[in-house]
Amino acid sequence: MPESEASQPLLGFDYGRRRIGVAVGQRLTRSATPLTTVRARDGKPDWAAVSHLIEEWKPGALVVGIPYHMDGAEQDMTHAAKRFCRQLEGRFRLPVHQAEERLSSWVVENRLSAREQANTDIDAMSAQVILQDWLQQEPND
Structure with missing residues (x-):
C-alpha cells in the first residue's frame, strides 16, 4: 500500500x-476513535451530515459494519447496511469496505456501567469497535 494511502484517515460506520x-481511524496505528452519530429517518441517512464528515476528514476509504445473525445468516439489517455501502460508493466515489460484525453495540454496552451508557455515544463507540476490528484484521502490505 502506498505511504500516502496508509496515512489517510478512514471513517467507520455502524449503520442503523x-x-x-x-x-475515525488510521492504518498506521491500526487504531480508531469514536467520532459522532448521524441521524437517519426511516433508514435514510442525513446525507448532508455524512458529506460534511467526508469533507472534513478527507478519508481514503470507508468501512461499514455488516450485521449477521450469530450463525452467520443474513438479516434485514444485513441488506440495509449493504445498500448503505452502495450508496456511499455512488455518492462519494471512495472505496467502501464491508466489515462483518456481530454484537458491536452489545460489546460497548457491556464495557460501560449504566451511568456511563447514559453519557456515552454508544453508536459512535460501536463504529469504533467495527473499524478497530477491521484495522486489526487488515493484512500488512
Whole structure:
C-alpha cells in the first residue's frame, strides 16, 4: 500500500435505521476513535451530515459494519447496511469496505456501567469497535 494511502484517515460506520455511529481511524496505528452519530429517518441517512464528515476528514476509504445473525445468516439489517455501502460508493466515489460484525453495540454496552451508557455515544463507540476490528484484521502490505 502506498505511504500516502496508509496515512489517510478512514471513517467507520455502524449503520442503523435511526442512528449511524461514525468513528475515525488510521492504518498506521491500526487504531480508531469514536467520532459522532448521524441521524437517519426511516433508514435514510442525513446525507448532508455524512458529506460534511467526508469533507472534513478527507478519508481514503470507508468501512461499514455488516450485521449477521450469530450463525452467520443474513438479516434485514444485513441488506440495509449493504445498500448503505452502495450508496456511499455512488455518492462519494471512495472505496467502501464491508466489515462483518456481530454484537458491536452489545460489546460497548457491556464495557460501560449504566451511568456511563447514559453519557456515552454508544453508536459512535460501536463504529469504533467495527473499524478497530477491521484495522486489526487488515493484512500488512
